[in-house]
Amino acid sequence: MKLSIVTPAYRESRNLPVMYDRLSTVCNDAGIDWEWVIIDDHSPDNTFAVAHELAERDARVRGLRLARNFGSHAAIGCGIAQTLGDAVIIMAADLQDPPETIPALVEQWSQGAQVVWAVRAKREGESASTLAFSRLYYALMRHVIGMKDMPSAGADFFLVDRRVADAMNSFTERNVSIVALVQWMGFRQARIEYVKEARLHGESGWSLSKKIKLVVDSFTSFSYLPIRAMSALGVVVALLGFLYAGYILVANLIDRAVPGYASLMVAILVLSGLQMAMLGVLGEYLWRVFDESRRRPRWLVEDAVGSLPEVKEPPAE
Ligand code: UDP
Ligand code: MG
Numbered sequence: 001m002k003l004s005i006v007t008p009a010y011r012e013s014r015n016l017p018v019m020y021d022r023l024s025t026v027c028n029d030a031g032i033d034w035e036w037v038i039i040d041d042h043s044p045d046n047t048f049a050v051a052h053e054l055a056e057r058d059a060r061v062r063g064l065r066l067a068r069n070f071g072s073h074a075a076i077g078c079g080i081a082q083t084l085g086d087a088v089i090i091m092a093a094d095l096q097d098p099p100e101t102i103p104a105l106v107e108q109w110s111q112g113a114q115v116v117w118a119v120r121a122k123r124e125g126e127s128a129s130t131l132a133f134s135r136l137y138y139a140l141m142r143h144v145i146g147m148k149d150m151p152s153a154g155a156d157f158f159l160v161d162r163r164v165a166d167a168m169n170s171f172t173e174r175n176v177s178i179v180a181l182v183q184w185m186g187f188r189q190a191r192i193e194y195v196k197e198a199r200l201h202g203e204s205g206w207s208l209s210k211k212i213k214l215v216v217d218s219f220t221s222f223s224y225l226p227i228r229a230m231s232a233l234g235v236v237v238a239l240l241g242f243l244y245a246g247y248i249l250v251a252n253l254i255d256r257a258v259p260g261y262a263s264l265m266v267a268i269l270v271l272s273g274l275q276m277a278m279l280g281v282l283g284e285y286l287w288r289v290f291d292e293s294r295r296r297p298r299w300l301v302e303d304a305v306g307s308l309p310e311v312k313e314p315p316a317e
Pocket of ligand 1: 007008009010011012041069070071072075091092093094096203204205206
């Protein structure tokens with residue numbers, strides 16, 4: 001059996017060599033035949049030069065540099081498309097996901113699971129706001145979008161079987177969360193627990209705007225709820241409007257003056273605000289449709305290093 005490890009890397013030049021040492025120790029000790037595919041997501045630092053050095057030192061390491069910053073989910077998609085192993089593990093470069101967890105993931109896979117999630121039993125070294133955002137995101141995924149099996153403490157470290165990896169390669173959609181996609185795909189899923197450690201060097205590349213985009217991507221990819229909510233809200237507001245009209249009519253009949261200006265302003269502001277918000281929701285769905293229809297490649301490879309220079313293009317659509 002051969003194991004492929006895929007790592008998206010953005011400004012990770014100091015972490016990659018440490019990760020290489022720990023990965024190779026763990027896999028060699030466990031007697032695992034492995035390869036490591038590093039996808040440099042167009043880092044401004046020397047991440048790719050470090051990947052290059054590692055690839056020259058060890059033929060099991062390959063590196064690809066994307067032509068621009070496509071985001072870690074596109075980088076993971078690109079990485080999976082390059083793998084050759086019977087199983088593929090996706091893990092970050094910052095050593096928050098300890099390589100020492102790999103044998104436990106492989107163990108579950110060898111017992112027949114096709115997707116194995118490494119679920120965070122504990123999370124170290126994260127700010128309160130990061131933890132709160134993460135909790136909110138996974139609660140929304142579970143209870144609003146309806147992915148009940150999504151681990152509540154979150155997961156971004158997992159193993160997929162070759163079949164699942166091939167299935168993932170056949171997906172051509174962009175603006176989607178890879179983690180949610182794997183949840184949605186089904187297959188035989190299992191989980192193990194691990195402690196997500198603090199980042200070794202550097203800072204998280206997940207800015208607030210990237211996080212917000214991930215939330216909206218997750219909704220638009222897996223849920224029509226926002227559109228349904230708009231229709232429901234429209235009906236409720238229209239009903240309230242009719243009720244108010246009835247009230248005015250009756251008040252006029254019994255000769256009681258209804259103050260016009262204030263109620264008019266309230267109605268106009270509330271309704272036009274609601275309408276704009278709804279247009280915004282529609283727009284979020286619409287631009288993604290447009291983005292899909294353009295069929296731009298999901299990633300572009302600027303450079304590749306390693307023993308297998310065969311750079312696979314994104315699958316044909
Ligand atoms: N990453 C990436 N492109 C980006 C941002 C992050 O490839 O634009 C990589 C990053 O190098 C790391 C993984 O994605 O290996 C997870 O990102 P990070 O550790 O920054 O996020 P967090 O742990 O805060 O979720
Ligand atoms: Mg991290």
